Amino acid sequence: MEIRFAGVTKQFPPDIVALQDIFLSIDKGEFVYLVGPTGSGKTTLLRLVTRELVPTKGRVTVGDVNIRKIASHNLAYLRRNIGVVFQDFRLLPDLTVHENIDFVQEVIGVPFQSVQKRTNEVLDRLGLWRKRNLFPEQISGGEQQRVAIGRAIANSPSILLADEPTGNLDTDTADEILQLLLSINASGTTLVVATHNQYIVDSYRQRVIELRKGRLIRDERKGRYRSDGDL
Amino acid sequence: MGTFRYMIRDTWRLLSRHSGLSFLTIVTSVAVFFLVGASILFVLNTRYLVETVEGDLTIQAYVQNSEEALETVARKAISYDSVSSVKVVTAKEALERLKARLGKLAEAVALLEENPLPPSVEVQVKKASFATVIARELITMPEVEEVVYAGDIAERLQKISRFVSRLSMVVLVVSLASAALVLFNTIRIGVYARKDEISKMLLVGASRSFVIFPYVLQGVLLGTLGAALSVLLLWFSYGMALTTLERSLPFLRLLTDRLIVLRVGAVLVLAGLSVGWICSWLAASRFVRRASRSM
Ligand SMILES: Nc1ncnc2c1ncn2[C@@H]1O[C@H](COP(=O)(O)OP(=O)(O)O)[C@@H](O)[C@H]1O
Ligand SMILES: [Mg+2]
Numbered sequence: 001m002e003i004r005f006a007g008v009t010k011q012f013p014p015d016i017v018a019l020q021d022i023f024l025s026i027d028k029g030e031f032v033y034l035v036g037p038t039g040s041g042k043t044t045l046l047r048l049v050t051r052e053l054v055p056t057k058g059r060v061t062v063g064d065v066n067i068r069k070i071a072s073h074n075l076a077y078l079r080r081n082i083g084v085v086f087q088d089f090r091l092l093p094d095l096t097v098h099e100n101i102d103f104v105q106e107v108i109g110v111p112f113q114s115v116q117k118r119t120n121e122v123l124d125r126l127g128l129w130r131k132r133n134l135f136p137e138q139i140s141g142g143e144q145q146r147v148a149i150g151r152a153i154a155n156s157p158s159i160l161l162a163d164e165p166t167g168n169l170d171t172d173t174a175d176e177i178l179q180l181l182l183s184i185n186a187s188g189t190t191l192v193v194a195t196h197n198q199y200i201v202d203s204y205r206q207r208v209i210e211l212r213k214g215r216l217i218r219d220e221r222k223g224r225y226r227s228d229g230d231l
Numbered sequence: 232m233g234t235f236r237y238m239i240r241d242t243w244r245l246l247s248r249h250s251g252l253s254f255l256t257i258v259t260s261v262a263v264f265f266l267v268g269a270s271i272l273f274v275l276n277t278r279y280l281v282e283t284v285e286g287d288l289t290i291q292a293y294v295q296n297s298e299e300a301l302e303t304v305a306r307k308a309i310s311y312d313s314v315s316s317v318k319v320v321t322a323k324e325a326l327e328r329l330k331a332r333l334g335k336l337a338e339a340v341a342l343l344e345e346n347p348l349p350p351s352v353e354v355q356v357k358k359a360s361f362a363t364v365i366a367r368e369l370i371t372m373p374e375v376e377e378v379v380y381a382g383d384i385a386e387r388l389q390k391i392s393r394f395v396s397r398l399s400m401v402v403l404v405v406s407l408a409s410a411a412l413v414l415f416n417t418i419r420i421g422v423y424a425r426k427d428e429i430s431k432m433l434l435v436g437a438s439r440s441f442v443i444f445p446y447v448l449q450g451v452l453l454g455t456l457g458a459a460l461s462v463l464l465l466w467f468s469y470g471m472a473l474t475t476l477e478r479s480l481p482f483l484r485l486l487t488d489r490l491i492v493l494r495v496g497a498v499l500v501l502a503g504l505s506v507g508w509i510c511s512w513l514a515a516s517r518f519v520r521r522a523s524r525s526m
Binding site: 052072084104 | 234236237427428431432433434435436437438439441442523
């Protein structure tokens with residue numbers, strides 16, 4: 001599924017303009033970094049894709065549906081195709097690692113046996129098998145982030161959105177997470193990673209879209225964290 | 232099938248996580264439905280009482296204690312077309328009847344030196360509606376001291392029954408409203424405690440009905456269970472009330488078949504179920520609709 005923004009402006013009451021006149025298009029299977037300082041509108045952009053927000057002006061389409069016009073039962077189906085690793089989208093603290101991954105499959109009605117099978121696959125892939133019965137507070141930050149990613153890919157979405165996935169992690173752990181995300185992308189999932197981690201953007205070069213005060217100021221293939229002009 | 236299993240499990244989680252609150256809700260609904268049930272039973276019994284008394288075609292005319300007087304009154308009574316039969320009850324017979332009715336306590340009557348009971352003429356009318364007319368006629372006779380007939384009692388009972396009915400409507404409305412409020416709030420607290428989880432469920436593509444169902448089931452369970460327990464309580468206390476009343480007021484004719492409790496109980500359980508359903512649905516769906524509405 002491709003993501004398209006056509007002249008999108010998002011304004012919060014009373015007059016905070018979080019995004020202004022954004023045009024962009026992300027094709028199926030792409031890996032995109034969304035960069036920019038805090039408050040530049042990265043999270044807002046991702047939340048428009050999941051339709052947690054609707055644009056004030058312009059049109060957001062995911063696949064071939066205009067998210068503004070989607071009916072509520074279709075929205076549930078759309079969201080099953082979008083995995084999210086959100087900044088504030090924490091693990092459920094009173095569920096274990098494997099229950100957290102089960103949870104997202106259960107709520108969309110995956111049969112019990114399939115859930116067990118899929119959760120085991122995901123845990124294997126993330127190297128979390130031995131931690132499956134621990135609670136989030138009993139594992140490290142890097143492991144928590146891996147569980148969050150595992151949860152986001154459990155329903156095999158075609159799009160994975162990650163908001164600051166390396167936020168509070170050291171470089172080694174950040175490397176690990178990035179390699180995981182790249183391998184998910186290699187199997188065909190579209191990835192949009194919002195980050196202000198210069199290290200990972202410069203180490204694993206991909207398409208870079210830069211926002212500044214809600215405006216798109218750069219869209220570059222194999223870009224760096226800072227544009228050449230800033231150097 | 233899987234979906235259903237998850238929803239049942241979630242319902243169980245809800246009930247056990249807020250077990251204290253669930254318990255309080257059940258206690259409240261038991262109290263409320265007991266109150267409602269008790270007032271319904273009270274109304275049914277007064278109505279029954281009125282009916283049986285109304286159906287009674289007997290007029291009892293108490294007469295001066297002389298044979299002539301008794302005969303005059305009896306002859307006059309039988310001359311009316313609307314009277315079907317007349318029976319003279321002497322003072323002695325009246326005493327015998329009293330002894331029979333008192334059973335074991337009859338010995339106490341034996342202690343009386345003089346028979347205090349007046350003789351009377353028992354008049355049977357053909358239709359209950361004739362009773363008032365005949366009673367008025369009889370009371371005008373100088374030999375008749377007092378006339379007692381069912382219609383008079385029925386009228387008084389009717390007034391009480393009407394008052395009780397009205398009062399119990401108020402009880403019904405107030406109690407059901409408070410049960411509804413308690414249930415609504417319990418569900419709402421449950422929903423708010425899991426606000427986070429609910430928005431995550433919606434974000435990963437759970438349908439609204441999947442999210443709402445466990446809350447609705449919780450409400451239905453609490454409401455129904457509360458009502459069912461109140462029926463149990465009603466069953467035993469009605470039995471106790473009957474035995475007590477039969478002993479102290481043996482002439483009172485009540486609905487002694489406890490099947491009536493089950494009938495009222497069925498209505499209560501149905502009411503508990505509906506109140507639980509409606510309240511939980513309102514509480515949960517309002518929140519979920521708000522949570523899934525985009526800015
Ligand atoms: N729900 C909201 N209500 C009001 N203002 C918001 C809301 N969400 C974001 N904003 C504002 O929009 C701007 C962009 O925020 P955000 O998208 O979170 O930036 P970033 O993720 O790049 O740090 C900020 O000024 C922020 O304060
Ligand atoms: Mg952000």
